[in-house]
Amino acid sequence: MSKITKQDVEYVAGLAQLRLDDAAKERLVREMGDILAYMDQLNELDTSNVEPMMHAMEMTNVFRQDVVEPSLPREEALMNAPVHDGEYFIVPRILEGDAS
Amino acid sequence: MTTPLYKKTAREIRDAVRSGAVTATAVTEAHLARIAEVDPKVDAFTQIWTDEALAQAAAVDAKVKQGVDPGPMAGVPVGVKELICTRTGKTTCASKILENFRSPYDATIIKKLDAAGAIFLGKVNMDEFAMGSSTERSTLKTTKNPWNLKCVPGGSSGGSAAAISADECAMAIGSDTGGSIRQPAALCGCVGIKPTYGRVSRYGLVAFASSLDQIGPLTKNVEDAALSLNTLCGRDPLDATSADLPVPDFTKALTGDVKGLRVGLPKEYFTEALNAEMREKVEAAVDVFRRGGAEIVPVSLPHTDYAIATYYIICTAEASANLARFDGVRYGYRHPGAKTVEEMYVLSKSEAFGPEVRRRIMLGTYVLSSGYYDAYYLKAQKVRRLIKKDFDDAFEQCDFVMGPTSPIPSFEFGAKTENPLEMYLADIYTISVNLATLPGISIPCGLTASGLPAGLQMIGRPFGEETLLRAAHCYEQTSGITLGEPPIA
Numbered sequence: 001m002s003k004i005t006k007q008d009v010e011y012v013a014g015l016a017q018l019r020l021d022d023a024a025k026e027r028l029v030r031e032m033g034d035i036l037a038y039m040d041q042l043n044e045l046d047t048s049n050v051e052p053m054m055h056a057m058e059m060t061n062v063f064r065q066d067v068v069e070p071s072l073p074r075e076e077a078l079m080n081a082p083v084h085d086g087e088y089f090i091v092p093r094i095l096e097g098d099a100s
Numbered sequence: 101m102t103t104p105l106y107k108k109t110a111r112e113i114r115d116a117v118r119s120g121a122v123t124a125t126a127v128t129e130a131h132l133a134r135i136a137e138v139d140p141k142v143d144a145f146t147q148i149w150t151d152e153a154l155a156q157a158a159a160v161d162a163k164v165k166q167g168v169d170p171g172p173m174a175g176v177p178v179g180v181k182e183l184i185c186t187r188t189g190k191t192t193c194a195s196k197i198l199e200n201f202r203s204p205y206d207a208t209i210i211k212k213l214d215a216a217g218a219i220f221l222g223k224v225n226m227d228e229f230a231m232g233s234s235t236e237r238s239t240l241k242t243t244k245n246p247w248n249l250k251c252v253p254g255g256s257s258g259g260s261a262a263a264i265s266a267d268e269c270a271m272a273i274g275s276d277t278g279g280s281i282r283q284p285a286a287l288c289g290c291v292g293i294k295p296t297y298g299r300v301s302r303y304g305l306v307a308f309a310s311s312l313d314q315i316g317p318l319t320k321n322v323e324d325a326a327l328s329l330n331t332l333c334g335r336d337p338l339d340a341t342s343a344d345l346p347v348p349d350f351t352k353a354l355t356g357d358v359k360g361l362r363v364g365l366p367k368e369y370f371t372e373a374l375n376a377e378m379r380e381k382v383e384a385a386v387d388v389f390r391r392g393g394a395e396i397v398p399v400s401l402p403h404t405d406y407a408i409a410t411y412y413i414i415c416t417a418e419a420s421a422n423l424a425r426f427d428g429v430r431y432g433y434r435h436p437g438a439k440t441v442e443e444m445y446v447l448s449k450s451e452a453f454g455p456e457v458r459r460r461i462m463l464g465t466y467v468l469s470s471g472y473y474d475a476y477y478l479k480a481q482k483v484r485r486l487i488k489k490d491f492d493d494a495f496e497q498c499d500f501v502m503g504p505t506s507p508i509p510s511f512e513f514g515a516k517t518e519n520p521l522e523m524y525l526a527d528i529y530t531i532s533v534n535l536a537t538l539p540g541i542s543i544p545c546g547l548t549a550s551g552l553p554a555g556l557q558m559i560g561r562p563f564g565e566e567t568l569l570r571a572a573h574c575y576e577q578t579s580g581i582t583l584g585e586p587p588i589a
Contacts (some may be wrong), residue, residue: 009462016420016465017442018458019450028462034521036461039409042479045486052481054486056311056537057299062340076204080431089429092440 003040004031110176110270110324117175117217120164124157127352128167128219131177135221135268138588141249143241144263146182147189148222153177156219157193161216171217173331178213179224179263179272182240184315185304186210188220193306194238195228197433197452208275208336209315216331221269222545224259228464229423230280230308230452232256233523234515237456245288246586247552251510254284260318261288262392264584272318272326277309278411279505279530281316282542286555289544289583291572293325296563297537298343301336309418310341312411312534322543322573324348327550329565345563353566354573359393361571364498368404369529378504381546381554386502389571390420397498401490404532406483408524411531413467413480420464423457459520488536495561500568504529505542505555533559541568544574544583 009028013020020028074087083090105113107513116122132150139145163170182188183193185203192198202226206214214221227237235243235258243258245251246266253262257274261284264272274281276294295314300315307313317328333347365386370379390396428434435447453461465475466502493499507528516523533540538559545556556575560568 004215004413004466008466012462012466012469015469017424017445017462018453019446019447019463020458024455024458028459031459031520032463032466035412035524036466036476038521039413039467039480042406042409042483043405044339045334045403045483047479047486050482050485051572052478053485054481057341057343064337074205077430079204080201082428082432082434091429092444094441 003036004029101193101412106134106267108270109320110173111327113175113270114173114327117160117164118170124160124219125154126175127175128153128157128221131221131269138266139268141244141588142246142266142268143243143257144224144266144268145179145221146192146194146223146225146240146259149188149220152188154223156214160217160219168411171215172327173213174192174217174272175219177269177395178218179221179260179269180210181257181260181273181275182223183230183275183306184210184221184228184273185306186212186223189223191306192209192240193229194226194240195452195454195457196239196405197448197480198431199239199433201431203304205304208301208338209332210304212331224263224272226259227456229306229419229457230275230277231419231456231460233279233283233526234516235259235284236517237454241455242513245510246588247289248510249588250512251552252287252513253479254287254506254510255316256280256284257292258284261285261290261292264288264290264318264320266588270320271324273315275305275313275315275320276534277312277415278534279527281318281557282505282530282540282557283527286551286557287510287543289586290318290320291325291541291543291551293329293541293565293568294533294539295333295565296328296343296539298341299539299563299565301334301339301342303336307422309415310422311418312415314534316419322569322576323351323354325541326354326569334390343563348566350566350569353570355570355575356430356574357392358389358571361394361500361567362397362498363389363394363571364397364399364494364501366399366401366404366503368401368502369503373507373528374504375508376549378507378509378554382504382556385545385556385575385579388575389420392574392578399494399497399501401532402492403483403490404528407487407532407535408528410480410483410487411527412463412524412534413476414484414535416460416464417468417477418464418507420461420468423461425452456520459488486537487532491536491538491559500561500564500571501559503557505557506530507554509548509554538562539565539568541572542583543572546581547580547583
């Protein structure tokens, strides 16, 4: 019995913005189930008094002077965009209604 | 000396170019010819920048001619992993989603290497987004292990390791999130060092797991690793997590002796999981240190068995957040059939991420999702602290920890792709080092009976790279172990 169901996989795929075919879902039920079951071994450890290690370097507030530095020229910022008009990134319509 | 130029070390090349004994152009041409000769078999290089490399070499040669300092890496030919942003060529991360991406800027380490006189020969292969331990997850090509072309080069920096081992470049840039420099270095028989988290700027490294990722060099020997770190390390205002610490001359640490050093051997690294031949090699290495006057100290890292579970929760969680940026808007693949914004996200990601990347995004999204965050992600962050504390405690008794880099030597293509968990388990000795943010080096410690390299790993205190380099260099000089030339067949 896998730790997770096909419905779980579908729910997570929705959160992750992935579309999976049935075969991929079946495979992920099995693989994620195995991996999550393996991860459950962490529950053997009592960590009630352990501070979580939230940062790799325990540093706070790296400041710099608030000065304007040269930034990427617009042309270069746009050069990898799948669709642009020379000024803006273009995406499919977001709001309903007639194009005008 | 009639050693071909492509066999020379970075330090030898640098010295010869600076003194005018050889031109950077001749060095570059020799390596390009070597690539043309062996890369059709090895398939380490994904892009070859012939014109740009020769132009860089000409600039170095002009400086030498004019008596201007050409830099500490003058003429050293370098291969760059596909996830380091370069204005030259493409930065694909070996993924369809970035197959046409041209970075508008250079990573900090690229700027530093360029200023130091290094020559970029091109880019080298990797697992897609550095997720893998065999480079089989690349969408670009299949890189082979020069020691046996039927076997994997390790990963994710498999192209970097194979290129060094096949003498296609004198230094290669890799990145290491859970062993991705050290494990391929071990499997291909070269030297690879993952510096302490924060030692090297990550600006321009495409992020996989930001609290674990670190850039480092793969080289032919330890001296070249030290030389490379001199250029790569240092505070960068563009990476707020880069450490504001002075960068020593790492080559000065290579004293040639290990007298008085305390070598910690963690009992958890010498269990049944360790292949018998690998154990034999590592034990022989321990004898080398003992004979050299080092003190061998048994230590314990009691949470070792929990490292893989901890790592795959943290790295997938961070990866799922980092990879959410590939939305098909500013760069990367956009599905041509997308009619709405949501379809643009969903169809683009679903089509352009490979199966391992999708699996990790799914796992990461799951462990961060409401109801599971505390049980998985927060729990893993707590165990991460316990793993770090294991090392802190061990370093009370020893100056560095030593053991194998990988429990097994290289394996044949396809042997581990069917079961992802089995592939993850092969990272057992390397991932704790990233979780604890420590420096680690892998150096060759012999060949197995079937002619495959074995790697010896040393793990140091935070910012203790000098001790690691000193120990590794002494081992290299006194062990009498040389792998010889890979057969490339």
